[in-house]
Structures are given as structure tokens and as C-alpha cells.
Amino acid sequence: MSNFSLRNIGWKPFFQQQVSLEELETGVVARVSAHHGSQILMLGEAGEFSIPAQLAQAADESAGGTAAGEAGACGIAVGDWLLLDAQDHRAIRRLERDTLLFRKAAGEEVKPQVIAANLDTIFIVTSCNEDFNLSRIERYLALTLQAGATPVVVLTKADLCENPAELRHQAEQLHAGLLVETLDARESEQADVLKSWCGPGQSVVLLGSSGVGKSTLANALGTGQLATGGIREKDGKGRHTTTARSLHLLPSGGVLIDNPGVRELQLPACEEGLTDLFEDVLVIARNCRFSNCSHEGDAGCAVMAALEAGELDQRRFASFQKLNAEQAHNSRSLAERRERDRKTGRMYKSMIDKKRRRREES
Numbered sequence: 001m002s003n004f005s006l007r008n009i010g011w012k013p014f015f016q017q018q019v020s021l022e023e024l025e026t027g028v029v030a031r032v033s034a035h036h037g038s039q040i041l042m043l044g045e046a047g048e049f050s051i052p053a054q055l056a057q058a059a060d061e062s063a064g065g066t067a068a069g070e071a072g073a074c075g076i077a078v079g080d081w082l083l084l085d086a087q088d089h090r091a092i093r094r095l096e097r098d099t100l101l102f103r104k105a106a107g108e109e110v111k112p113q114v115i116a117a118n119l120d121t122i123f124i125v126t127s128c129n130e131d132f133n134l135s136r137i138e139r140y141l142a143l144t145l146q147a148g149a150t151p152v153v154v155l156t157k158a159d160l161c162e163n164p165a166e167l168r169h170q171a172e173q174l175h176a177g178l179l180v181e182t183l184d185a186r187e188s189e190q191a192d193v194l195k196s197w198c199g200p201g202q203s204v205v206l207l208g209s210s211g212v213g214k215s216t217l218a219n220a221l222g223t224g225q226l227a228t229g230g231i232r233e234k235d236g237k238g239r240h241t242t243t244a245r246s247l248h249l250l251p252s253g254g255v256l257i258d259n260p261g262v263r264e265l266q267l268p269a270c271e272e273g274l275t276d277l278f279e280d281v282l283v284i285a286r287n288c289r290f291s292n293c294s295h296e297g298d299a300g301c302a303v304m305a306a307l308e309a310g311e312l313d314q315r316r317f318a319s320f321q322k323l324n325a326e327q328a329h330n331s332r333s334l335a336e337r338r339e340r341d342r343k344t345g346r347m348y349k350s351m352i353d354k355k356r357r358r359r360e361e362s
């Protein structure tokens with residue numbers, strides 16, 4: 001049986017203070033490291049084990065108070081911390097989340113889909129060549145800010161670019177204080193700059209399109225070095241499991257969480273994230289004559305004036321409009337869906353009530 005210190009799997013004071021000494025006498029805390037159909041893989045001080053997903057779900061529903069922006073995004077996520085009964089590993093409670101990264105689920109349905117919970121830093125990876133696109137970085141930034149995590153933009157393939165410093169400068173303008181690193185991901189000494197975000201107690205994720213160098217960076221951070229894959233542990237029913245997990249321990253003491261390949265990256269409801277990201281545009285918009293100004297030809301529009309005066313970048317404004325429209329569309333549809341579900345729920349309930357009354361009467 002392998003041993004992990006809780007700190008090396010991301011345990012922090014924020015979680016510690018949610019658990020009483022009493023609870024720690026009869027319970028254990030462990031972190032969700034993967035979802036495998038009906039089983040959830042957990043990582044705790046005693047190593048790896050799995051519990052039935054149903055039991056974990058029950059703990060989630062009892063978790064109550066949801067963090068800001070968690071709107072409709074429920075369910076146990078990779079990165080969650082659970083308090084379990086030490087004897088039978090029954091899930092008692094899901095600990096409150098520090099941060100929660102989610103996106104709009106793929107497809108027609110407007111549903112938030114949790115990517116991972118309790119991330120400290122999100123590395124937004126993009127390359128200095130064809131993939132470099134400021135508006136795409138803004139999209140990732142909106143999600144990161146909404147999640148409550150710290151964004152760090154990583155521009156890979158600097159070796160294939162004439163002027164990486166210029167791209168870095170452009171990316172830095174996207175948000176006040178935004179940290180941007182440029183590097184050749186294949187050179188592990190260059191990737192070392194990322195290690196300062198990967199110390200003990202820290203959980204990180206790499207987000208970005210296919211081929212930008214995420215696996216290369218993960219390797220440079222040392223995911224391959226601590227051979228912990230293929231651990232055989234007994235699950236609750238005494239069976240052995242050898243499933244892959246999505247939490248990777250790093251030699252620097254932190255945890256790297258795999259993200260399921262994000263192909264379609266549509267924004268979920270994330271108004272706060274966008275408000276934070278586009279503070280510069282919103283400050284200008286405060287001077288529009290009408291508070292509900294569309295910034296598309298309304299009289300007294302301060303945003304149009306700023307665009308004409310060259311004080312606001314055309315690309316930035318287009319991105320602001322596009323992401324806001326997408327966000328508004330997806331939150332409106334979400335609200336509509338909830339209303340529909342509520343109505344359907346009420347209809348079923350009244351049907352059942354009627355049936356019951358009829359039965360009682362007969």
C-alpha cells in the first residue's frame with residue numbers, strides 16, 4: 001500500500017477548517033482522483049481505493065452551500081474532497097469547494113459541465129505559432145476567473161517564433177496583472193518557471209487546444225517521474241482495481257489534474273468571470289447615456305466613441321460582445337430549462353397526488 005501525505009494531494013487549511021477533530025477520529029478525508037462509471041477512485045493518506053459513485057453522489061447532495069458560480073453544476077468532480085467513514089468508506093460529506101472549473105456541456109443542451117474542482121492555478125496553454133489567438137485566450141480567461149482560480153498564460157513553441165516577446169506583451173494586456181510565460185516546452189529547464197505554481201498543497205491543470213504542448217509540459221513538470229499508475233488496491237467489495245487516475249503527483253509537491261480533452265469550448269453562465277475580464281470595457285460603458293446601451297449605434301454611446309478615438313481596441317470589443325452574447329444565451333437557456341424542469345416536476349407531482357387521492361377515496 002502506498003502512502004501519500006494529504007498535503008501532496010492538495011490538502012490546504014481551507015479544507016482543514018471544514019473538518020472537526022471529532023470527525024477526523026471516526027472519518028478520513030480523501031480526494032476524488034477519477035470517475036470510472038459506477039465507481040469513483042479516491043486518493044487518501046492510505047493510498048488509492050474506490051467507492052460506489054452512488055454513495056459519493058449522496059454526499060454531494062448533502063453538501064449544501066454551493067460556491068459562487070456553481071449554478072446548476074453539481075455532481076462529484078475530480079479534485080473534490082470527501083469526508084468518509086473510516087470503517088466502510090461511506091461518504092459522509094463533500095467538502096466545500098475552493099474553486100470550480102466548468103464549461104457548457106458539448107452539444108445542444110445548455111448544461112454546465114464540471115471539469116475539475118479545487119484548482120489553484122489554471123495554465124492556459126497556447127503556442128506562439130498558428131494557435132496564437134487573443135480572443136481564444138480571453139475565452140479561457142473568462143472560465144478561469146469564473147472558477148476562482150489564478151490564470152497563467154503559457155505560450156509554447158517560442159522557438160518557432162520570430163518575436164515571442166511581442167506576443168507575450170499582447171497577452172499581458174488581456175487582464176490586469178496577468179502572468180504570461182513564453183517557452184520551449186521541450187526544454188525542461190524552461191518549463192521550470194511553471195514549478196513555482198506547483199508546490200505542496202497546490203493543484204493545477206493545463207488547458208488548451210490539441211497540439212499546443214500540454215503533454216510535453218506535463219512531462220516537464222514530472223508527471224512521469226513518480227510512478228504511481230497501476231496501483232492495485234482493494235475496493236469496497238474486496239476487488240482489485242488498477243484504473244488510471246486523473247490526479248498526478250508532481251515531484252515539486254503539487255498535483256496536476258488531467259482535463260478531458262476540451263474540443264468545443266462554449267461558455268457556460270459566467271457573468272462574473274466576464275465582468276472581471278472585461279473591466280476596462282465596462283468602465284468605459286459606464287459613461288454610455290443609456291444603462292442598457294447595446295454599444296451598436298445607440299445615441300451617446302461611450303464605447304463607440306472610445307473605438308473611434310482608438311482608445312479601445314476593435315478586437316477586444318468584438319470579443320467582449322461575442323462572449324457576453326454567448327454567456328447570456330447560455331444562462332438564459334439554463335434558466336428556461338430550470339423553469340421547465342420545475343413545471344414538469346410540479347405536473348408529475350400533481351398527477352401522483354391526484355392518483356393517490358383517487359385511491360384513498362375508493
Ligand SMILES: Nc1nc2c(ncn2[C@@H]2O[C@H](COP(=O)(O)OP(=O)(O)OP(=O)(O)O)[C@@H](O)[C@H]2O)c(=O)[nH]1
Nearest residue numbers: 156157158183184185186210211212213214215216
Ligand atoms: N518546437 C516546439 N515543439 C513543441 C513545443 N511544445 C510541444 N511541441 C511539440 O508539439 C507536438 C504536440 O505536443 P503535445 O505535448 O503532444 O501537445 P498536446 O497539447 O498534449 O496535444 P493533445 O494531446 O492533442 O491535446 C509534439 O510533437 C511536441 O514535441 C515547443 O515549445 N516547441
Ligand SMILES: [Zn+2]
Nearest residue numbers: 288293295301
Ligand atoms: Zn454604449
